[in-house]
Amino acid sequence: MMMGDTMGTFGSSMASLFFFWATFQQIFPDHLKIAIKEFLLSTIQQLSFVQRFSDRVINFFSPYIVISFPEYEEYRFNHAFAAIDTYLGAKAIGKAHNIRASQVKESKGLVLKRDEAKVTDVYKGVNVWWEIVTSTDGDRTHKLTFHKRGLEIVTGSYIKYVMEEGKSIEAKNKKRKLFTNNPSYTWGSSKKSLWRHIDFEHPSSFQTLAMDPVKKEEILNDLEAFSNGKEYYKKIGKAWKRGYLLYGPPGTGKSTMIAAMANHLNYNIYDLELTAIQNNSELRKLLTATSSRSIIVIEDIDCSVDLTGKRKKRDGYLSGKKDEEDENQSKVTLSGLLNFIDGIWSACGQERIIIFTTNHIEKLDPALIRRGRMDMHIELSYCGFEAFKVLAKNYLDLDSHRMFGDIESLLKETKIAPADVAEKLMAKNHKIDIDGSLKELVESLEKRKKHQRGQGDDHKKKLGGKKFRVFRGLF
Numbered sequence: 269m270m271m272g273d274t275m276g277t278f279g280s281s282m283a284s285l286f287f288f289w290a291t292f293q294q295i296f297p298d299h300l301k302i303a304i305k306e307f308l309l310s311t312i313q314q315l316s317f318v319q320r321f322s323d324r325v326i327n328f329f330s331p332y333i334v335i336s337f338p339e340y341e342e343y344r345f346n347h348a349f350a351a352i353d354t355y356l357g358a359k360a361i362g363k364a365h366n367i368r369a370s371q372v373k374e375s376k377g378l379v380l381k382r383d384e385a386k387v388t389d390v391y392k393g394v395n396v397w398w399e400i401v402t403s404t405d406g407d408r409t410h411k412l413t414f415h416k417r418g419l420e421i422v423t424g425s426y427i428k429y430v431m432e433e434g435k436s437i438e439a440k441n442k443k444r445k446l447f448t449n450n451p452s453y454t455w456g457s458s459k460k461s462l463w464r465h466i467d468f469e470h471p472s473s474f475q476t477l478a479m480d481p482v483k484k485e486e487i488l489n490d491l492e493a494f495s496n497g498k499e500y501y502k503k504i505g506k507a508w509k510r511g512y513l514l515y516g517p518p519g520t521g522k523s524t525m526i527a528a529m530a531n532h533l534n535y536n537i538y539d540l541e542l543t544a545i546q547n548n549s550e551l552r553k554l555l556t557a558t559s560s561r562s563i564i565v566i567e568d569i570d571c572s573v574d575l576t577g578k579r580k581k582r583d584g585y586l587s588g589k590k591d592e593e594d595e596n597q598s599k600v601t602l603s604g605l606l607n608f609i610d611g612i613w614s615a616c617g618q619e620r621i622i623i624f625t626t627n628h629i630e631k632l633d634p635a636l637i638r639r640g641r642m643d644m645h646i647e648l649s650y651c652g653f654e655a656f657k658v659l660a661k662n663y664l665d666l667d668s669h670r671m672f673g674d675i676e677s678l679l680k681e682t683k684i685a686p687a688d689v690a691e692k693l694m695a696k697n698h699k700i701d702i703d704g705s706l707k708e709l710v711e712s713l714e715k716r717k718k719h720q721r722g723q724g725d726d727h728k729k730k731l732g733g734k735k736f737r738v739f740r741g742l743f
């Protein structure tokens with residue numbers, strides 16, 4: 269049909285309608301008009317009732333249930349939507365035809381996601397279908413459809429499972445952070461000013477940690493049990509936290525182990541510097557500003573608080589006038605610390621590990637380290653033969669060597685920190701020289717043996733002077 273014909277037909281239809289309306293207005297008296305209007309309205313209502321009824325009938329007979337998860341609810345972002353998005357996005361990437369890659373801020377690398385609107389999933393024998401629907405306003409909603417036979421499984425555990433999986437994938441993709449508290453005199457009104465952070469990229473792992481393998485296994489099992497212990501801690505009514513005390517001479521791997529723990533669990537680290545704060549209430553403020561899934565570390569606890577509750581000065585941090593002021597205002601007390609470990613604040617956060625390190629366990633107040641506060645005491649000690657083998661593998665890619673026998677017997681008689689062994693095994697000028705490094709180590713062990721026999725162990729004192737901290741070193 270031509271355009272002109274269409275316009276002509278439309279024009280004549282409109283003219284007929286106006287004519288009909290004018291005649292209706294003239295011919296029918298008012299009360300009749302009202303009656304007709306009411307009749308038309310009730311017909312429309314009946315029709316919508318029929319519609320609703322038919323919907324119900326269809327729903328009644330349809331075996332499927334749909335649950336919606338909108339992206340925004342009352343203008344607020346729905347975190348369930350994000351977790352579902354991540355879960356579905358990561359699911360079965362291998363099977364997808366279209367994959368979307370993006371690099372998001374705070375993420376470790378490229379994030380790959382399925383770029384398809386529909387995903388099927390099976391959970392405990394129940395088939396479910398996910399579909400993402402976008403409204404005309406651009407609002408997105410995840411719709412979950414399943415047979416009503418699976419209602420109990422889906423609402424009872426599947427949705428929870430999807431949320432937890434999604435959140436854990438999100439956490440894994442996120443870069444870990446190393447936080448350090450700012451001195452309290454620089455704090456502003458924002459919570460953000462309490463801690464500063466950098467990306468935590470320490471390469472330490474339990475695999476490369478040189479220590480007795482049985483002890484290592486025990487620690488790994490303990491960490492595993494803790495991180496999977498959400499239900500357990502709830503059941504026994506305890507806050508979901510665990511304390512470790514790492515003790516041993518300098519250079520035996522205490523800081524290295526903390527980094528390995530953070531890498532293993534994918535937690536952030538809060539390196540708490542007590543000398544930068546003034547009192548217990550600042551301590552509380554700092555701790556309540558930490559996030560869950562984190563390790564809170566106080567290094568050299570014996571140098572930070574003493575039994576009278578006064579802090580001692582820490583190397584190089586304070587100087588001159590500030591020292592005197594500090595002596596007067598020292599108010600971070602042992603009881604403040606104890607409160608922090610098992611007081612009420614711990615209930616406001618979940619999944620936290622607290623670690624104290626010290627070179628002198630004998631100096632610590634028993635109240636601070638009693639079991640229940642520090643759940644596990646881990647001694648990191650001088651290098652034994654098992655630890656040496658791990659270092660030889662790390663540094664020289666070596667499983668055995670003719671000099672291993674000599675080294676084994678020398679290590680039995682000599683106290684040497686893994687840090688010192690590592691230094692001997694390290695490549696010089698980027699060149700690995702296996703024989704040269706082992707020879708150097710043997711010579712150093714023989715020298716120490718003689719020295720330690722002659723003068724007793726003054727090794728600790730010597731190393732104490734050149735202590736360095738792994739975390740601080742990263743700034």
Ligand SMILES: Nc1ncnc2c1ncn2[C@@H]1O[C@H](COP(=O)(O)OP(=O)(O)OP(=O)(O)O)[C@@H](O)[C@H]1O
Pocket residue numbers: 476477478479516517518519520521522523524525626627648655685686687688690735736737738
């Ligand atoms: N058990 C170990 N396994 C692997 N490497 C180790 C170990 N102990 C020490 N090292 C090496 O020595 C360096 C120093 O160790 P680390 O800082 O962990 O010692 P520390 O026990 O924290 O000492 P301090 O008491 O002085 O803080 C590390 O960077 C690491 O390379």
Ligand SMILES: [Mg+2]
Pocket residue numbers: 522523524567625736737738
């Ligand atoms: Mg250390």
